[in-house]
Amino acid sequence: MDLEKKDPKKxxxxxxxxxxIAEGVxxxxxMIAHSNSEFVIDFIRLMPGVPKAKVKARIVVTPEHAKRLxxxxxxxxxxxxxxxxxxxxxxxxxxFPINFGGTVGxx
Numbered sequence: 001m002d003l004e005k006k007d008p009k010k011x012x013x014x015x016x017x018x019x020x021i022a023e024g025v026x027x028x029x030x031m032i033a034h035s036n037s038e039f040v041i042d043f044i045r046l047m048p049g050v051p052k053a054k055v056k057a058r059i060v061v062t063p064e065h066a067k068r069l070x071x072x073x074x075x076x077x078x079x080x081x082x083x084x085x086x087x088x089x090x091x092x093x094x095x096f097p098i099n100f101g102g103t104v105g106x107x
Contacts, residue, residue, distance in 0.1 A: 025045075026056070027043035027045050027056050027057065028044075028046055029044040029045070029053065030042065030043050034066075037062070038060050038061065039060070039061050039062075039063060039066040040059075041058070041059045042058050043055070043057040043059070
């Protein structure tokens with residue numbers, strides 16, 4: 001019986017990170033939508049006194065990758081809390097000043 005030795009380098013992915021992307025983008029709100037074939041995650045920045053909140057990045061993933069992201073976030077949050085303590089969860093909606101996002105519209 002011939003057992004193949006697995007080459008760990010075979011499963012490695014070479015990932016390139018440009019300077020621009022490495023800087024990151026600040027977002028303080030995320031909105032998620034989905035269809036039967038994809039999840040769309042919009043990362044949004046709300047700023048005081050600015051009339052519009054801007055989508056700073058949109059990521060589209062398959063349902064399988066969305067679930068992998070969920071598990072990866074869970075794992076990283078657990079590791080963070082082991083190192084730095086529990087993240088406090090506030091069930092209240094964030095309280096922004098009335099003019100935080102500019103004029104208030106009607107639905």
